[in-house]
Amino acid sequence: MTDVALHEGTGISIRGLTKTFGTLRAVDDLTFDIRPGRVTGFLGPNGAGKTTTLRMLLGLVRPTSGEALIGGLRYADLPRPMNVVGSALEATGFHPGRSGRDHLRVLAATHGIPDSRVDQLLELVGIPAAARKRAGAYSMGMRQRLGLAAGLLGDPGVLLLDEPANGLDPEGIRWMRGFLRHLAENEGRTIVVSSHMLSEVEQTVDDVVIIANGQVVSQGTIEELHGEQTALVRTDDAAALAAELGRAGLTAHPSPEHGPDALQVEGAGGDLARVGDVALAAGQPVHELRALRTDLERLFLELTESPEHRNRNLQEKTR
Numbered sequence: 614m615t616d617v618a619l620h621e622g623t624g625i626s627i628r629g630l631t632k633t634f635g636t637l638r639a640v641d642d643l644t645f646d647i648r649p650g651r652v653t654g655f656l657g658p659n660g661a662g663k664t665t666t667l668r669m670l671l672g673l674v675r676p677t678s679g680e681a682l683i684g685g686l687r688y689a690d691l692p693r694p695m696n697v698v699g700s701a702l703e704a705t706g707f708h709p710g711r712s713g714r715d716h717l718r719v720l721a722a723t724h725g726i727p728d729s730r731v732d733q734l735l736e737l738v739g740i741p742a743a744a745r746k747r748a749g750a751y752s753m754g755m756r757q758r759l760g761l762a763a764g765l766l767g768d769p770g771v772l773l774l775d776e777p778a779n780g781l782d783p784e785g786i787r788w789m790r791g792f793l794r795h796l797a798e799n800e801g802r803t804i805v806v807s808s809h810m811l812s813e814v815e816q817t818v819d820d821v822v823i824i825a826n827g828q829v830v831s832q833g834t835i836e837e838l839h840g841e842q843t844a845l846v847r848t849d850d851a852a853a854l855a856a857e858l859g860r861a862g863l864t865a866h867p868s869p870e871h872g873p874d875a876l877q878v879e880g881a882g883g884d885l886a887r888v889g890d891v892a893l894a895a896g897q898p899v900h901e902l903r904a905l906r907t908d909l910e911r912l913f914l915e916l917t918e919s920p921e922h923r924n925r926n927l928q929e930k931t932r
């Protein structure tokens with residue numbers, strides 16, 4: 614397909630973006646950037662304001678204040694929007710009696726895109742034959758693939774996808790992950806995947822922007838979100854090993870959930886050898902030694918359900 618250079622530089626920039634519906638601040642002074650060549654997870658619980666933000670980027674909702682820019686321009690100012698940004702916000706807008714292929718052909722024709730591009734895309738998303746059947750009979754997974762093909766029709770540098778793995782089987786999810794990675798890494802596109810579950814996109818995304826009640830609660834790379842990894846070590850005499858680790862400048866706490874002989878060593882997940890060396894020097898047998906991964910789903914809930922965010926919208930609605 615297209616060259617990286619063609620898509621490089623088309624990032625997204627959100628500045629003080631706000632949208633109110635009556636008294637509800639659905640999107641509340643959002644500011645963040647989304648980089649090209651990366652897959653970014655745009656995350657938040659139901660009602661957090663994700664769809665409203667994406668719709669403002671696409672010029673479908675008018676911001677109350679602030680800006681949502683693609684490649685430095687508002688959607689309305691893009692000379693050829695379909696060649697800049699594609700989207701699949703909901704996989705439902707297909708006429709049930711028309712085949713997926715015909716649907717894409719109509720869409721393509723209205724934008725002067727040749728039929729050959731439609732067939733190329735159907736091949737790419739893995740439904741060349743199935744797309745000739747009536748769309749009404751499509752599974753959710755096929756709709757997702759068709760929506761993806763529709764979003765890519767204009768060969769845009771930016772692609773906005775709402776819960777793209779929804780309805781896909783495990784094979785489909787693996788395929789989607791690889792496909793999105795390819796679009797970002799090899800072709801330099803800006804890929805945004807919105808979801809209400811961090812665990813669903815954890816293995817797909819490079820960066821995350823997490824919102825709750827219309828406000829950013831966390832942003833950065835997925836590694837930054839994981840933070841420094843803790844090490845888990847199990848031994849004979851946990852108290853003695855904890856003391857030795859302390860002398861070596863490491864902080865260790867008992868970890869009863871992993872067993873009576875288990876310790877968690879702060880920030881040592883990336884340097885397990887150091888923990889092993891201290892144990893060896895102390896003459897302590899090591900029964901288990903591994904990095905503990907951050908429970909991102911728990912972290913996500915902590916971030917989005919903190920007291921200042923919990924049910925704020927609900928309170929506003931019932932006020």
Ligand SMILES: Nc1ncnc2c1ncn2[C@@H]1O[C@H](COP(=O)(O)OP(=O)(O)OP(=O)(O)O)[C@@H](O)[C@H]1O
Pocket residue numbers: 634637639657658659660661662663664665666809926
């Ligand atoms: N046109 C509208 N009129 C009034 N309220 C709206 C409108 N659109 C969205 N809202 C409200 O704004 C808030 C944010 O909605 P939005 O759909 O952007 O959230 P979301 O993060 O996309 O949620 P979900 O994951 O459920 O799709 C919600 O409280 C919603 O009810």
